Amino acid sequence: MNTFHEGIQAMVETERDWNPSRPCPEAQVPRWDREFDVCIVGFGSAGGSAAIEAAEAGARVCVFEVASGAGGTSAMAGGDIYLGGGGGTPAQNENGFQDDTEDFFRYMMMAGGADADEARVRAYADGALGHYEWLRKIGVPYRTTYIPGKTMMPGTGDCLILSGNEFAWPYSDHAKPCPRGHLPEATGETGGFVLMDAIARRAKEIGVESSFDTKVRALIQSEDGRICGLIAVQNGETIYVRANGGVLLCAGGFVLNREMLEQYAPQVNHLSDDALSGGYDDGSGIQMGMGAGGQAIHMDELFTTFTFYPPxxxxxxxxxxxxxxxxxxxxxxxxxxxxxxxxxxxxxxxxxxxxxxxxxxxxxxxxxxxxxxxxxxxxxxxxxxxxxxxxxxxxxxxxxxxxxxxxxxxxxxxxxxxxxxxxxxxxxxxVGESFLPYFTLGGLRVTIDGEVLDGTGEAISGLYAAGRTACGLPRSAEDYSSGMSLGDCTFFGRRAGLHAATKAAG
Ligand SMILES: Cc1cc2nc3c(=O)[nH]c(=O)nc-3n(C[C@H](O)[C@H](O)[C@H](O)COP(=O)(O)OP(=O)(O)OC[C@H]3O[C@@H](n4cnc5c(N)ncnc54)[C@H](O)[C@@H]3O)c2cc1C
Known part of the structure; x- marks a missing residue:
């Protein structure tokens, strides 16, 4: 065999191994270019929150991000985070709302739809007030002001808004209504940017490494099935990265992957082309998780909304x-x-x-x-x-x-x-002509600590997912409330980061 032919063969082999739907066997890894305790795919709100928590727990963390900076779809968002319970946040209390944890829990169970995950909802209801404090601590600014009535993204810098179905039937029959959407203090519709700016700054301050312009192409799996690293392409070069504690998939959803949409959520064909995305929701995170044996659930849940108000x-x-x-x-x-x-x-x-x-x-x-x-x-x-x-x-x-x-x-x-x-x-x-923007809620089935589960309900060792790569709190388009996605990304991203860091330490 001549060298040229060998070279082409090697390229074909490598391309095959890069397929996100097929992890590369560890035995085929030619070298380890870098090594970390925790590797995170995607620097949006889920990946950034996971990175902070993992690094604070003492792990060496690197976030691999295909874009040239942190942000993702999270930075484009209104920044609304669904918070409450425990008697209420400062903004709720200041405006006369006492938010009981059990009302918050009951509402979130309804907002999660028929398959609401009780353990996840319980953890969130019990922890949301503490999460608000965490967001403040890392530098997300919040006022304590309230905008009553029906509003979407007021862009005034005020905090509390009514962002769901709390006062509407049938929800109001089951849980005492309370506004729970919390927006950062930001001018115009830049709440998501302000949120991501705080997350990215905090991550940098505590030593999280970032590898931008780096597309993660595939996972690496050891012989015993553990996910032990990833393959990425940075400036045209392939790098092989070892992850001792685990790999966290925080790569967003699949709203820009037409093939996946038509396979899992074909109702998209009835809508005009108004996908809500920061530009990289190509489903690669979900594909990598599924390729490693992870189960994807509620893939048909396409959250769709419209500009019903104002006025x-x-x-x-x-x-x-x-x-x-x-x-x-x-x-x-x-x-x-x-x-x-x-x-x-x-x-x-x-x-x-x-x-x-x-x-x-x-x-x-x-x-x-x-x-x-x-x-x-x-x-x-x-x-x-x-x-x-x-x-x-x-x-x-x-x-x-x-x-x-x-x-x-x-x-x-x-x-x-x-x-x-x-x-x-x-x-x-x-329908099909009006502005009915949408994004995906389905993703990898995970424990409340982000461990990716296979079809038998077993956790895949070394593999985690959070944010829209996972199917978390929001899993019913019909019952979704604004703020549930970023709430889920940041809260459960943190838990996944901590779990992976603990695994690395252990
Ligand atoms: C206009 C708009 C307004 C919204 N407003 C709100 C709101 O107010 N409240 C709310 O809760 N939700 C809101 N949402 C939804 C919410 O923004 C998203 O669901 C959420 O940001 C998803 O966060 P994430 O961390 O999972 O993904 P992202 O923030 O998208 O982060 C994923 C990152 O992974 C990177 N990536 C993808 N694939 C790879 C790869 N293979 N290798 C390396 N990097 C990769 C991407 O570039 C991206 O940076 C809004 C969405 C939009 C578009």
Whole structure:
């Protein structure tokens, strides 16, 4: 065999071993370029929080990040973190809210959906107040101010917002409502950047090493099945890195991997192309975990939301499907409302409003004024609905709303208003055309300490995952509340980092 042929063969072999879906056997590692106690893939909020905790526990830690700096999708986010319990955070207390841990727990169990992980929710409910203190300690600035009402990302630097379904049915029947979204003090929509800036600074201060412009391509597995390192490409060069305590996959979700989306969450094909991502959610972290035998769960949970407010007056309108029927209490969190919009028969949803609450649709929403009339009969006809369907819905709604009731969907009286002031309008929210941004919630099945579990429920030695690479607290798109993802990333990222560091020490 000539040298050229051998060279090509070696390249082919190496490429094969780099496949994220297939770990490289340790026996095939030609050399160890670097060695750490804990190696972390991805410098977003999960990876950064894990790194801090692992380094503070005495581990030698390196974070490998494909981008040229820390941040990931976390830095693009609003920075809202879901916190409370233990009597309340300073922002809750200052604004008259006492948040009992059991209410927080019950709400989080509902927000986790049918498969909420009780042990994980319990750990979070008991630890959220301490986590708020940790965030402050590492330098995330928080005011104690509150913005009442329905708001998304106010960008004012104020802290407390209502960021979920707490005051909406059926959640309000099961847990005493309380606002729990906590935003860092930041100008404009830069809360995620402020959060990541604090995390990255703290990590650097305590000696966490970072390897930027470095794409992790595959895991390395020893003969006994333990994950003992990773293969990465940095500036075109392949490096083999040994991890004594373990490898933590914190590489985000798979919202930018079309093939994975179509395989696991094909409902994406009904939506317009509005993936929410910092640019690297290619699913490589999940693929590496699955390749090592990890089980992925809830991969079909695609969190979808829409710009229902501001203005909050929209919440007083009603949403109907193509059959002219209501299908949800419109005062629920927009993610829940959007989830139900996407699941109706037909792609056209209409928001019905009267003169008192009409606001022209924003350019961002990609909604359209579809019909206007002096009577609801005119609107119904203009929309081409089966005669009587829309009018019946409106008449029933108005009759109950005038008494402050909504026996069908239990919208809170605060948001009930009969739609009786002409002219009347129908605004089209078209699934597939309107702005319905989304990101993935499914990922690797992990213990509350981030250990990746295989199909039999056994932990894979040396392998951890956190953030959107794992399936954590948020696992139901229908029940999600804003702040649950970053809460999960930072809280359970910390636990995974600590566990891996302890393993390395032991
Ligand atoms: C506009 C917007 C607003 C949002 N607002 C909120 C909010 O207010 N509250 C909330 O809870 N959630 C919010 N979210 C969702 C939340 O931001 C994400 O779910 C969360 O940031 C995910 O964090 P992570 O650490 O798992 O991933 P990321 O922050 O994306 O970090 C993963 C990192 O891994 C790197 N990486 C990926 N693959 C590799 C590889 N193979 N090798 C090396 N590096 C790799 C990526 O470059 C990235 O830096 C928002 C999302 C968006 C887009």
């Amino acid at each position: 909050e007056s929209n919440v007083k309108g009603i949403l109907v499907n193509e059959q002219g029927q209501r299908f949800i209490n419109e005062d629920a969190y927009p993610g829940r409302v959007a989830h139900h919009c996407v699941r109706q028969l037909g792609s056209k949803i209409h928001l019905l409003v009267d003169e008192a609450i009409y606001t022209p649709p924003t350019e961002l929403s990609r909604w359209e004024l579809a019909a206007v009339g002096e009577t609801w009969e005119e609107v119904e006809e203009e929309l081409g609905f089966v005669s009587g369907t829309l009018v019946e819905t409106i008449e029933r709604f108005n009759a109950y709303a005038s008494k402050g009731e909504d026996p069908l969907f239990h919208k809170s009286p605060d948001w009930l208003k009969p739609l009786i002031e002409p002219p009347f309008a129908a605004i089209a929210v078209t």
